[in-house]
Amino acid sequence: MQRRSRGINTGLLLLFSQIFQVGINNIPPVTLATLAVNIWFFLNPLKPLYNSCLSVEKCYQQKDWQRLLLSPLHHADDWHLYFNMVSMLWKGINLERRLGSRWFAYILTTFSLLTGVVYLLLQVACAEFMDEPDFRRNCAVGFSGHSGYQNHHPYSSAEYSEEPRNYDVYTAGLSEEEQLERALRASLRDRGESLTPFSHFMAHLMQ
Template sequence: MQRRQGRVNAGLLLLLYQISQVGLQNIPSVTLGVLALNIFLFLNPVRPLSEVCISVNEGFYRKNWQRLLLSPVHHADDWHLYYNMISMLWKGIMLEKKLKSIWFAYIIAVFSVLIGVVYMVLEFMLVKILDDPSYEMHCAVGFSGVLFALKVLNNHYNPGRVSSILGLQISSKYACWVELVAIHLISPGTSFAGHLAGILVGLMYTMGPLKKIMKACTGYIFHRRFHRTLVIQPVTHVCLAV
Protein backbone atom coordinates (compact mmCIF):
# COMPACT_ATOMS: atom_id res chain seq x y z
CA MET A 1 0.00 0.00 0.00
CA GLN A 2 2.98 2.31 -0.37
CA ARG A 3 1.37 4.17 -3.24
CA ARG A 4 -0.82 6.10 -0.77
CA GLN A 5 2.12 7.71 0.95
CA GLY A 6 3.48 11.07 -0.10
CA ARG A 7 0.33 12.37 -1.76
CA VAL A 8 -2.85 14.11 -0.71
CA ASN A 9 -5.85 11.80 -0.56
CA ALA A 10 -8.37 14.24 -2.02
CA GLY A 11 -11.17 11.67 -1.94
CA LEU A 12 -10.60 11.00 1.75
CA LEU A 13 -10.53 14.70 2.59
CA LEU A 14 -13.75 15.28 0.66
CA LEU A 15 -15.37 12.33 2.44
CA LEU A 16 -14.43 13.73 5.85
CA TYR A 17 -15.80 17.11 4.80
CA GLN A 18 -19.11 15.58 3.72
CA ILE A 19 -19.38 13.68 7.01
CA SER A 20 -18.72 16.89 8.96
CA GLN A 21 -21.44 18.66 6.97
CA VAL A 22 -23.96 15.98 7.92
CA GLY A 23 -22.76 16.05 11.54
CA LEU A 24 -21.65 13.05 13.58
CA GLN A 25 -24.67 13.47 15.84
CA ASN A 26 -26.96 12.92 12.85
CA ILE A 27 -25.34 9.66 11.75
CA PRO A 28 -26.70 6.46 13.38
CA SER A 29 -24.18 4.45 15.39
CA VAL A 30 -23.76 1.41 13.12
CA THR A 31 -23.49 3.54 9.98
CA LEU A 32 -20.89 5.71 11.69
CA GLY A 33 -19.02 2.61 12.80
CA VAL A 34 -18.93 1.23 9.24
CA LEU A 35 -17.61 4.55 7.95
CA ALA A 36 -14.96 4.69 10.68
CA LEU A 37 -13.86 1.09 10.07
CA ASN A 38 -13.45 1.58 6.32
CA ILE A 39 -11.58 4.86 6.76
CA PHE A 40 -9.30 3.33 9.40
CA LEU A 41 -8.47 0.32 7.22
CA PHE A 42 -7.84 2.57 4.25
CA LEU A 43 -5.22 4.44 6.28
CA ASN A 44 -3.99 1.30 8.05
CA PRO A 45 -4.66 -1.69 5.76
CA VAL A 46 -4.35 -5.12 7.32
CA ARG A 47 -2.49 -6.39 4.25
CA PRO A 48 -1.83 -5.27 0.66
CA LEU A 49 -4.85 -5.39 -1.66
CA SER A 50 -3.53 -8.48 -3.42
CA GLU A 51 -3.73 -10.32 -0.09
CA VAL A 52 -7.23 -9.24 0.95
CA CYS A 53 -9.22 -9.33 -2.31
CA ILE A 54 -11.57 -12.27 -2.87
CA SER A 55 -11.50 -14.59 -5.88
CA VAL A 56 -12.38 -18.18 -6.72
CA ASN A 57 -8.70 -19.07 -6.71
CA GLU A 58 -7.92 -17.49 -3.35
CA GLY A 59 -11.21 -18.09 -1.57
CA PHE A 60 -12.30 -21.50 -2.84
CA TYR A 61 -9.19 -23.33 -4.00
CA ARG A 62 -6.69 -21.94 -1.50
CA LYS A 63 -9.23 -21.76 1.35
CA ASN A 64 -8.29 -18.19 2.32
CA TRP A 65 -11.71 -17.67 3.89
CA GLN A 66 -10.56 -14.67 5.92
CA ARG A 67 -10.70 -12.73 2.67
CA LEU A 68 -14.51 -12.87 2.91
CA LEU A 69 -14.16 -10.61 5.95
CA LEU A 70 -11.29 -8.44 4.71
CA SER A 71 -12.23 -7.75 1.08
CA PRO A 72 -15.38 -5.62 1.71
CA VAL A 73 -13.61 -3.19 4.05
CA HIS A 74 -10.53 -2.46 1.93
CA HIS A 75 -10.50 -0.08 -1.04
CA ALA A 76 -8.26 0.38 -4.06
CA ASP A 77 -7.80 4.15 -3.65
CA ASP A 78 -9.24 7.24 -1.98
CA TRP A 79 -11.90 7.84 -4.64
CA HIS A 80 -13.03 4.23 -4.44
CA LEU A 81 -13.41 4.79 -0.68
CA TYR A 82 -15.15 8.15 -1.19
CA TYR A 83 -17.89 6.97 -3.54
CA ASN A 84 -18.60 3.85 -1.51
CA MET A 85 -18.71 5.60 1.85
CA ILE A 86 -20.84 8.51 0.61
CA SER A 87 -23.32 5.93 -0.65
CA MET A 88 -23.10 4.10 2.69
CA LEU A 89 -23.69 7.34 4.56
CA TRP A 90 -27.05 8.08 2.93
CA LYS A 91 -28.25 4.50 2.71
CA GLY A 92 -27.24 3.90 6.32
CA ILE A 93 -29.09 6.97 7.60
CA MET A 94 -32.29 5.85 5.88
CA LEU A 95 -32.12 2.12 6.60
CA GLU A 96 -30.70 2.06 10.11
CA LYS A 97 -33.46 4.31 11.44
CA LYS A 98 -36.05 2.03 9.88
CA LEU A 99 -34.51 -1.34 10.74
CA LYS A 100 -32.94 -0.32 14.08
CA SER A 101 -29.24 -0.49 14.84
CA ILE A 102 -28.81 -4.08 16.07
CA TRP A 103 -30.64 -5.62 13.11
CA PHE A 104 -28.89 -3.28 10.67
CA ALA A 105 -25.50 -4.34 12.05
CA TYR A 106 -26.57 -7.98 11.65
CA ILE A 107 -27.54 -7.31 8.03
CA ILE A 108 -24.21 -5.63 7.27
CA ALA A 109 -22.26 -8.53 8.78
CA VAL A 110 -24.23 -11.25 6.98
CA PHE A 111 -24.31 -9.41 3.66
CA SER A 112 -20.57 -8.70 3.73
CA VAL A 113 -19.73 -12.41 3.96
CA LEU A 114 -22.56 -13.80 1.83
CA ILE A 115 -21.89 -11.45 -1.09
CA GLY A 116 -18.32 -12.75 -1.27
CA VAL A 117 -19.65 -16.30 -1.44
CA VAL A 118 -22.19 -15.44 -4.16
CA TYR A 119 -19.48 -13.54 -6.06
CA MET A 120 -17.30 -16.66 -6.16
CA VAL A 121 -20.24 -18.75 -7.33
CA LEU A 122 -20.93 -16.31 -10.18
CA GLU A 123 -17.29 -16.23 -11.25
CA PHE A 124 -17.12 -20.03 -11.10
CA MET A 125 -20.22 -20.21 -13.32
CA LEU A 126 -18.52 -17.90 -15.83
CA VAL A 127 -15.51 -20.21 -15.89
CA LYS A 128 -17.74 -23.15 -16.79
CA ILE A 129 -20.07 -21.32 -19.20
CA LEU A 130 -17.37 -19.43 -21.11
CA ASP A 131 -14.67 -22.05 -20.64
CA ASP A 132 -12.35 -19.28 -19.51
CA PRO A 133 -10.27 -20.07 -16.38
CA SER A 134 -9.17 -16.43 -16.08
CA TYR A 135 -12.40 -15.69 -14.18
CA GLU A 136 -11.02 -17.77 -11.31
CA MET A 137 -8.32 -15.13 -10.88
CA HIS A 138 -10.61 -12.07 -10.88
CA CYS A 139 -10.06 -10.56 -7.44
CA ALA A 140 -12.63 -8.12 -6.00
CA VAL A 141 -12.27 -5.63 -3.19
CA GLY A 142 -14.48 -2.88 -1.76
CA PHE A 143 -17.86 -2.27 -0.13
CA SER A 144 -19.86 -1.72 -3.32
CA GLY A 145 -21.40 -5.20 -3.33
CA VAL A 146 -22.92 -4.54 0.10
CA LEU A 147 -24.14 -1.15 -1.13
CA PHE A 148 -25.99 -2.74 -4.05
CA ALA A 149 -27.68 -5.10 -1.59
CA LEU A 150 -28.64 -2.13 0.63
CA LYS A 151 -29.97 -0.34 -2.44
CA VAL A 152 -32.34 -3.27 -3.03
CA LEU A 153 -33.47 -3.05 0.62
CA ASN A 154 -33.91 0.72 0.42
CA ASN A 155 -36.02 0.43 -2.72
CA HIS A 156 -38.05 -2.31 -1.07
CA TYR A 157 -38.82 -0.27 2.04
CA ASN A 158 -39.36 2.96 0.10
CA PRO A 159 -41.35 1.93 -3.01
CA GLY A 160 -42.59 4.31 -5.66
CA ARG A 161 -39.51 6.51 -5.71
CA VAL A 162 -37.74 7.63 -8.89
CA SER A 163 -33.96 7.66 -9.35
CA SER A 164 -32.01 9.72 -11.85
CA ILE A 165 -29.33 7.65 -13.63
CA LEU A 166 -27.34 9.31 -16.41
CA GLY A 167 -30.14 11.85 -16.75
CA LEU A 168 -32.83 9.19 -17.09
CA GLN A 169 -35.70 8.95 -14.62
CA ILE A 170 -35.87 5.31 -13.52
CA SER A 171 -38.36 3.70 -11.18
CA SER A 172 -36.66 2.59 -7.97
CA LYS A 173 -37.89 -0.93 -8.71
CA TYR A 174 -35.48 -1.18 -11.65
CA ALA A 175 -32.86 1.38 -10.59
CA CYS A 176 -30.34 -1.13 -9.23
CA TRP A 177 -30.36 -3.10 -12.50
CA VAL A 178 -29.91 0.01 -14.64
CA GLU A 179 -27.13 1.24 -12.35
CA LEU A 180 -25.45 -2.17 -12.54
CA VAL A 181 -25.17 -1.91 -16.34
CA ALA A 182 -24.39 1.82 -16.35
CA ILE A 183 -21.48 1.50 -13.91
CA HIS A 184 -20.00 -1.38 -15.91
CA LEU A 185 -20.22 0.62 -19.16
CA ILE A 186 -18.75 3.77 -17.63
CA SER A 187 -16.07 1.99 -15.56
CA PRO A 188 -15.25 -1.37 -17.18
CA GLY A 189 -12.67 -2.08 -14.46
CA THR A 190 -15.37 -2.41 -11.79
CA SER A 191 -16.57 -5.85 -10.74
CA PHE A 192 -19.82 -6.62 -12.55
CA ALA A 193 -20.09 -9.97 -10.75
CA GLY A 194 -19.46 -8.30 -7.38
CA HIS A 195 -22.24 -5.77 -7.93
CA LEU A 196 -24.58 -8.44 -9.27
CA ALA A 197 -23.85 -10.56 -6.20
CA GLY A 198 -24.99 -7.63 -4.06
CA ILE A 199 -28.28 -7.33 -5.94
CA LEU A 200 -28.91 -11.06 -5.68
CA VAL A 201 -28.26 -11.09 -1.93
CA GLY A 202 -30.57 -8.11 -1.52
CA LEU A 203 -33.29 -9.98 -3.40
CA MET A 204 -32.64 -13.09 -1.31
CA TYR A 205 -33.45 -10.93 1.72
CA THR A 206 -36.49 -9.05 0.39
CA MET A 207 -38.04 -11.78 -1.76
CA GLY A 208 -36.30 -14.99 -0.74
CA PRO A 209 -35.64 -16.97 2.43
CA LEU A 210 -32.63 -15.04 3.76
CA LYS A 211 -34.57 -12.78 6.15
CA LYS A 212 -36.42 -15.77 7.63
CA ILE A 213 -33.17 -17.70 8.03
CA MET A 214 -31.52 -14.75 9.77
CA LYS A 215 -34.48 -14.39 12.14
CA ALA A 216 -34.47 -18.12 12.82
CA CYS A 217 -30.77 -17.98 13.69
CA THR A 218 -31.24 -15.12 16.14
CA GLY A 219 -34.20 -16.95 17.67
CA TYR A 220 -32.11 -20.09 18.08
CA ILE A 221 -29.25 -18.19 19.72
CA PHE A 222 -31.66 -16.42 22.10
CA HIS A 223 -33.34 -19.73 22.96
CA ARG A 224 -29.97 -21.37 23.70
CA ARG A 225 -28.88 -18.53 25.96
CA PHE A 226 -32.23 -18.47 27.77
CA HIS A 227 -32.14 -22.25 28.24
CA ARG A 228 -28.57 -22.16 29.57
CA THR A 229 -29.55 -19.43 32.06
CA LEU A 230 -32.40 -21.57 33.39
CA VAL A 231 -30.07 -24.57 33.75
CA ILE A 232 -27.22 -22.66 35.39
CA GLN A 233 -29.33 -20.69 37.87
CA PRO A 234 -30.45 -23.67 40.04
CA VAL A 235 -26.86 -24.95 40.18
CA THR A 236 -25.69 -21.53 41.37
CA HIS A 237 -28.29 -21.51 44.14
CA VAL A 238 -27.23 -24.99 45.27
CA CYS A 239 -23.61 -23.93 45.44
CA LEU A 240 -24.49 -20.86 47.48
CA ALA A 241 -26.62 -22.92 49.83
CA VAL A 242 -23.77 -25.35 50.47
Protein backbone atom coordinates in the same frame (compact mmCIF):
# COMPACT_ATOMS: atom_id res chain seq x y z
CA MET B 1 -0.98 -4.74 -6.23
CA GLN B 2 -0.70 -1.34 -4.60
CA ARG B 3 -2.89 1.71 -4.39
CA ARG B 4 -2.11 4.40 -6.89
CA SER B 5 -0.15 7.28 -5.44
CA ARG B 6 -2.20 10.45 -5.72
CA GLY B 7 -0.31 12.68 -3.32
CA ILE B 8 -3.16 14.23 -1.39
CA ASN B 9 -6.10 11.85 -0.87
CA THR B 10 -8.75 14.07 -2.41
CA GLY B 11 -11.51 11.50 -2.10
CA LEU B 12 -10.75 10.95 1.57
CA LEU B 13 -10.82 14.67 2.34
CA LEU B 14 -14.08 15.04 0.47
CA LEU B 15 -15.53 12.13 2.43
CA PHE B 16 -14.57 13.82 5.70
CA SER B 17 -16.21 17.03 4.50
CA GLN B 18 -19.44 15.15 3.79
CA ILE B 19 -19.40 13.52 7.22
CA PHE B 20 -18.85 16.83 8.99
CA GLN B 21 -21.52 18.55 6.93
CA VAL B 22 -24.01 15.92 8.05
CA GLY B 23 -22.67 16.11 11.61
CA ILE B 24 -21.25 13.17 13.49
CA ASN B 25 -24.04 13.40 16.07
CA ASN B 26 -26.60 12.98 13.28
CA ILE B 27 -25.14 9.70 12.05
CA PRO B 28 -26.57 6.55 13.73
CA PRO B 29 -23.99 4.40 15.58
CA VAL B 30 -23.73 1.40 13.25
CA THR B 31 -23.44 3.61 10.16
CA LEU B 32 -20.81 5.76 11.90
CA ALA B 33 -18.87 2.68 13.03
CA THR B 34 -18.95 1.24 9.50
CA LEU B 35 -17.57 4.48 8.08
CA ALA B 36 -14.87 4.60 10.76
CA VAL B 37 -13.80 0.99 10.22
CA ASN B 38 -13.54 1.39 6.44
CA ILE B 39 -11.57 4.63 6.75
CA TRP B 40 -9.30 3.04 9.35
CA PHE B 41 -8.52 0.06 7.13
CA PHE B 42 -7.90 2.37 4.18
CA LEU B 43 -5.32 4.30 6.21
CA ASN B 44 -3.99 1.23 8.05
CA PRO B 45 -4.69 -1.88 5.91
CA LEU B 46 -4.28 -5.21 7.65
CA LYS B 47 -2.76 -6.64 4.48
CA PRO B 48 -1.81 -5.42 1.01
CA LEU B 49 -4.66 -5.51 -1.52
CA TYR B 50 -3.31 -8.63 -3.23
CA ASN B 51 -3.54 -10.44 0.14
CA SER B 52 -7.06 -9.26 0.91
CA CYS B 53 -8.90 -9.29 -2.42
CA LEU B 54 -11.50 -11.94 -3.17
CA SER B 55 -11.21 -14.63 -5.85
CA VAL B 56 -12.01 -18.31 -6.34
CA GLU B 57 -8.32 -19.09 -6.73
CA LYS B 58 -7.40 -17.47 -3.43
CA CYS B 59 -10.42 -18.40 -1.32
CA TYR B 60 -11.48 -21.84 -2.55
CA GLN B 61 -8.39 -23.32 -4.17
CA GLN B 62 -5.91 -21.93 -1.64
CA LYS B 63 -8.38 -22.10 1.31
CA ASP B 64 -7.81 -18.46 2.27
CA TRP B 65 -11.36 -17.85 3.50
CA GLN B 66 -10.45 -14.85 5.66
CA ARG B 67 -10.59 -12.84 2.45
CA LEU B 68 -14.38 -12.92 2.74
CA LEU B 69 -13.95 -10.73 5.83
CA LEU B 70 -11.04 -8.61 4.56
CA SER B 71 -12.15 -7.74 1.04
CA PRO B 72 -15.17 -5.55 2.00
CA LEU B 73 -12.96 -3.45 4.28
CA HIS B 74 -10.22 -2.67 1.75
CA HIS B 75 -10.46 -0.21 -1.14
CA ALA B 76 -8.39 0.35 -4.25
CA ASP B 77 -7.90 4.07 -3.72
CA ASP B 78 -9.40 7.16 -2.08
CA TRP B 79 -12.05 7.67 -4.77
CA HIS B 80 -13.16 4.05 -4.49
CA LEU B 81 -13.50 4.59 -0.73
CA TYR B 82 -15.29 7.91 -1.22
CA PHE B 83 -18.04 6.68 -3.54
CA ASN B 84 -18.68 3.55 -1.47
CA MET B 85 -18.77 5.40 1.84
CA VAL B 86 -20.87 8.36 0.68
CA SER B 87 -23.43 5.87 -0.60
CA MET B 88 -23.20 4.04 2.72
CA LEU B 89 -23.59 7.32 4.64
CA TRP B 90 -26.92 8.33 3.15
CA LYS B 91 -28.39 4.85 2.85
CA GLY B 92 -27.18 3.92 6.33
CA ILE B 93 -28.75 6.98 7.95
CA ASN B 94 -32.15 6.21 6.42
CA LEU B 95 -32.10 2.44 6.88
CA GLU B 96 -30.68 2.38 10.39
CA ARG B 97 -33.26 4.87 11.62
CA ARG B 98 -36.00 2.84 10.03
CA LEU B 99 -34.83 -0.64 11.04
CA GLY B 100 -33.03 0.06 14.31
CA SER B 101 -29.31 -0.31 14.95
CA ARG B 102 -29.28 -3.99 15.95
CA TRP B 103 -31.26 -5.21 12.95
CA PHE B 104 -29.34 -2.95 10.59
CA ALA B 105 -26.01 -4.28 11.90
CA TYR B 106 -27.21 -7.85 11.35
CA ILE B 107 -28.32 -7.13 7.79
CA LEU B 108 -25.13 -5.23 6.98
CA THR B 109 -22.88 -8.01 8.25
CA THR B 110 -24.87 -10.78 6.60
CA PHE B 111 -25.04 -9.15 3.18
CA SER B 112 -21.39 -8.09 3.27
CA LEU B 113 -20.49 -11.77 3.51
CA LEU B 114 -23.17 -12.91 1.06
CA THR B 115 -21.93 -10.42 -1.53
CA GLY B 116 -18.54 -12.13 -1.42
CA VAL B 117 -20.09 -15.59 -1.69
CA VAL B 118 -22.23 -14.56 -4.66
CA TYR B 119 -19.19 -13.01 -6.32
CA LEU B 120 -17.29 -16.31 -5.98
CA LEU B 121 -20.23 -18.29 -7.37
CA LEU B 122 -20.47 -15.94 -10.34
CA GLN B 123 -16.76 -16.37 -10.95
CA VAL B 124 -17.14 -20.15 -11.02
CA ALA B 125 -20.18 -19.91 -13.31
CA CYS B 126 -18.41 -17.59 -15.76
CA ALA B 127 -15.28 -19.75 -15.76
CA GLU B 128 -17.28 -22.92 -16.45
CA PHE B 129 -19.93 -21.76 -18.91
CA MET B 130 -17.66 -19.42 -20.86
CA ASP B 131 -14.68 -21.77 -20.67
CA GLU B 132 -12.52 -18.91 -19.32
CA PRO B 133 -10.38 -20.13 -16.39
CA ASP B 134 -9.05 -16.60 -15.87
CA PHE B 135 -12.34 -15.66 -14.21
CA ARG B 136 -11.25 -17.74 -11.22
CA ARG B 137 -8.31 -15.40 -10.71
CA ASN B 138 -10.19 -12.10 -10.93
CA CYS B 139 -9.76 -10.47 -7.55
CA ALA B 140 -12.15 -7.91 -6.03
CA VAL B 141 -12.05 -5.52 -3.07
CA GLY B 142 -14.42 -2.90 -1.73
CA PHE B 143 -17.51 -2.53 0.42
CA SER B 144 -19.77 -2.74 -2.63
CA GLY B 145 -17.93 -5.77 -4.11
CA HIS B 146 -17.41 -4.29 -7.67
CA SER B 147 -13.72 -3.17 -7.84
CA GLY B 148 -11.68 -5.91 -9.57
CA TYR B 149 -8.13 -6.90 -10.17
CA GLN B 150 -6.98 -9.60 -12.53
CA ASN B 151 -3.95 -11.77 -12.00
CA HIS B 152 -1.71 -12.15 -15.04
CA HIS B 153 0.48 -15.21 -14.83
CA PRO B 154 1.20 -18.40 -16.77
CA TYR B 155 -0.50 -21.56 -15.55
CA SER B 156 2.89 -23.24 -15.09
CA SER B 157 4.40 -20.46 -13.01
CA ALA B 158 4.20 -20.21 -9.25
CA GLU B 159 4.87 -16.47 -9.36
CA TYR B 160 2.52 -13.85 -10.63
CA SER B 161 1.93 -10.14 -10.64
CA GLU B 162 -1.38 -8.39 -10.12
CA GLU B 163 -2.19 -5.21 -12.00
CA PRO B 164 -5.17 -2.90 -11.44
CA ARG B 165 -7.78 -2.67 -14.13
CA ASN B 166 -8.54 0.56 -15.94
CA TYR B 167 -9.66 3.15 -13.40
CA ASP B 168 -11.71 5.00 -16.02
CA VAL B 169 -14.60 2.84 -14.81
CA TYR B 170 -14.59 5.10 -11.71
CA THR B 171 -13.33 8.37 -13.16
CA ALA B 172 -15.02 8.29 -16.61
CA GLY B 173 -11.80 9.83 -17.91
CA LEU B 174 -12.39 13.04 -15.95
CA SER B 175 -9.65 15.15 -14.41
CA GLU B 176 -9.21 15.45 -10.64
CA GLU B 177 -11.05 18.79 -10.61
CA GLU B 178 -13.92 17.48 -12.76
CA GLN B 179 -14.26 14.38 -10.57
CA LEU B 180 -14.40 16.54 -7.47
CA GLU B 181 -17.04 18.87 -8.91
CA ARG B 182 -19.17 15.92 -10.08
CA ALA B 183 -18.86 14.19 -6.71
CA LEU B 184 -19.86 17.35 -4.85
CA ARG B 185 -22.89 17.91 -7.04
CA ALA B 186 -23.98 14.27 -6.94
CA SER B 187 -23.77 13.96 -3.18
CA LEU B 188 -25.50 17.29 -2.56
CA ARG B 189 -28.18 16.55 -5.16
CA ASP B 190 -29.28 13.57 -3.03
CA ARG B 191 -30.01 16.07 -0.26
CA GLY B 192 -31.72 18.56 -2.58
CA GLU B 193 -29.09 21.22 -1.91
CA SER B 194 -26.99 23.49 -4.08
CA LEU B 195 -23.26 23.88 -3.61
CA THR B 196 -22.60 25.59 -0.28
CA PRO B 197 -19.78 28.10 0.31
CA PHE B 198 -18.00 25.35 2.28
CA SER B 199 -18.25 23.01 -0.71
CA HIS B 200 -16.89 25.69 -3.03
CA PHE B 201 -14.04 26.21 -0.56
CA MET B 202 -13.29 22.46 -0.55
CA ALA B 203 -13.35 22.34 -4.35
CA HIS B 204 -10.95 25.28 -4.53
CA LEU B 205 -8.70 23.72 -1.88
CA MET B 206 -8.39 20.42 -3.79
CA GLN B 207 -7.40 22.08 -7.07
